[in-house]
Amino acid sequence: MIASDREVYLEPVFERLEERDILSQKCERSLLIGIQDEGDSAFEAENHLNELASLAETMGIPPVHTVMVKLRKTNPRTLVGKGKMEEIRDLVHEVQADLVIFDYDLSPSQQRNLEYDMNITVIDREEVILDIFADRASTREAVLQIALARMQYSLPRLTRAWTHLSRQRGGAKGTRGKGETQLETDHRMVLKKIASLKKELAQVRKNRETQRKRRRSLPVPTLSVVGYTNAGKSSLLNMMTGADVLAEDKLFATLDPTSRRVHLPGGRQVVITDTVGFIRKLPHNLVEAFKSTLEEAVMADAVIHVIDISNPEWREQRKVTEDVLDELGAGDKPVLLVFNKTDKLDDPEELHHFLNNEKHTVVMLSAKTGFGKEKLEMGIQEVLEAELPVKSLLIPADKWDIVAYIRRNSVVMVEEYVDEGIRMEAILSAKDQKMLNEYIKV
Numbered sequence: 001m002i003a004s005d006r007e008v009y010l011e012p013v014f015e016r017l018e019e020r021d022i023l024s025q026k027c028e029r030s031l032l033i034g035i036q037d038e039g040d041s042a043f044e045a046e047n048h049l050n051e052l053a054s055l056a057e058t059m060g061i062p063p064v065h066t067v068m069v070k071l072r073k074t075n076p077r078t079l080v081g082k083g084k085m086e087e088i089r090d091l092v093h094e095v096q097a098d099l100v101i102f103d104y105d106l107s108p109s110q111q112r113n114l115e116y117d118m119n120i121t122v123i124d125r126e127e128v129i130l131d132i133f134a135d136r137a138s139t140r141e142a143v144l145q146i147a148l149a150r151m152q153y154s155l156p157r158l159t160r161a162w163t164h165l166s167r168q169r170g171g172a173k174g175t176r177g178k179g180e181t182q183l184e185t186d187h188r189m190v191l192k193k194i195a196s197l198k199k200e201l202a203q204v205r206k207n208r209e210t211q212r213k214r215r216r217s218l219p220v221p222t223l224s225v226v227g228y229t230n231a232g233k234s235s236l237l238n239m240m241t242g243a244d245v246l247a248e249d250k251l252f253a254t255l256d257p258t259s260r261r262v263h264l265p266g267g268r269q270v271v272i273t274d275t276v277g278f279i280r281k282l283p284h285n286l287v288e289a290f291k292s293t294l295e296e297a298v299m300a301d302a303v304i305h306v307i308d309i310s311n312p313e314w315r316e317q318r319k320v321t322e323d324v325l326d327e328l329g330a331g332d333k334p335v336l337l338v339f340n341k342t343d344k345l346d347d348p349e350e351l352h353h354f355l356n357n358e359k360h361t362v363v364m365l366s367a368k369t370g371f372g373k374e375k376l377e378m379g380i381q382e383v384l385e386a387e388l389p390v391k392s393l394l395i396p397a398d399k400w401d402i403v404a405y406i407r408r409n410s411v412v413m414v415e416e417y418v419d420e421g422i423r424m425e426a427i428l429s430a431k432d433q434k435m436l437n438e439y440i441k442v
């Protein structure tokens with residue numbers, strides 16, 4: 001089913017826009033162009049370039065060389081100045097690169113001009129991320145979402161594919177007419193596909209919504225694990241459950257939310273959902289596309305925000321995550337902050353002085369070694385306790401309907417017969433707390 005979904009939804013894009021499918025071009029050696037914008041420090045620019053290198057690795061086209069360009073003035077035609085462009089062109093030959101990747105959102109015409117001037121395929125960060133997502137999508141919804149994002153990305157770039165083609169076929173002149181009609185046909189085809197993908201997505205989402213409602217009706221608190229890509233979200237879930245969620249030193253290892261039931265030592269049960277990682281400047285098309293997947297994070301009772309504290313950019317990464325959560329309307333959920341990968345720090349003690357100003361509960365963790373696991377479980381209890389407290393109820397013996405209602409709609413921790421009736425300890429939703437107020441003892 002999945003394999004055929006991939007064929008149906010992703011392959012046609014590749015087939016028609018063969019030139020745009022980097023993976024099928026069998027590129028093997030990328031040359032990375034870092035861009036230091038006016039506002040960026042050299043340190044930041046360097047870290048961003050490192051991130052692009054991880055993205056290129058993840059895509060399977062490792063960098064053979066990197067160049068940092070200080071951008072004082074953008075050249076509208078090719079982004080970088082002519083001299084710089086020529087320098088890069090020479091470098092391509094020198095290091096025998098077969099792909100150039102810019103750490104910048106290139107406009108379709110800049111991309112086209114750069115390719116033309118340097119005679120090599122040029123892509124930008126957004127296309128790298130789209131390719132990684134396309135390669136990893138496994139559920140029908142993810143496949144559809146990415147197909148849609150790719151189509152939207154490709155639409156203004158169709159000309160590029162065909163200029164390319166005509167050049168390969170021995171110059172633009174002879175094939176121009178053909179290219180143009182083909183371009184129009186393609187344009188129409190892509191627009192039609194976009195419309196039909198949107199329709200199918202709406203249907204898939206409706207089904208998922210129904211499933212989620214069913215899940216929501218289970219009276220178990222839910223938490224979602226969010227954070228920057230590669231922070232260790234899946235590792236955290238694996239550590240807590242012994243489950244086998246794919247955790248890899250690759251970006252966007254997880255694309256589809258996976259939920260697991262977890263038993264906490266205090267007797268509580270929770271459902272924890274692993275989600276897709278965030279990244280700075282996540283392509284807008286993809287944010288849109290993944291909104292519904294990310295809504296898992298919004299629907300949860302609380303959020304576990306995992307931060308890779310060993311990454312020099314962790315503060316920026318944390319902010320990116322918080323901003324996306326805000327955008328999704330989940331900014332005011334109760335949060336448990338997890339500072340992960342503490343095993344990679346020389347001196348974990350030095351972190352403690354940050355914690356004083358922290359408004360959220362913070363847990364130090366190493367999902368790798370298991371350090372901090374108990375603290376994490378306690379932290380989850382604490383957050384839930386504040387959000388969904390265990391209430392003690394006393395129900396008169398003749399109110400069986402109330403007892404039955406509580407059993408059905410909440411997690412019952414204790415149920416015992418006492419002289420006055422039935423004593424229960426249960427986790428109640430805010431609505432039920434109000435409704436059952438007269439029976440609540442504490």
Ligand SMILES: Nc1nc2c(ncn2[C@@H]2O[C@H](COP(=O)(O)OP(=O)(O)OP(=O)(O)O)[C@@H](O)[C@H]2O)c(=O)[nH]1
Pocket residue numbers: 227228229230231232233234235236246247248249250251252253254255276277278340341342343344365366367368369
């Ligand atoms: N040293 C160390 N490595 C860790 C720790 N937690 C996770 N990792 C490694 O970091 C990498 C990423 O871990 P994942 O759990 O896949 O990260 P993720 O946040 O789920 O990433 P995406 O799904 O790609 O967004 C893997 O290579 C893990 O083995 C940790 O506490 N210490």
Ligand SMILES: [Mg+2]
Pocket residue numbers: 233234235246247252253254274275
């Ligand atoms: Mg993951």
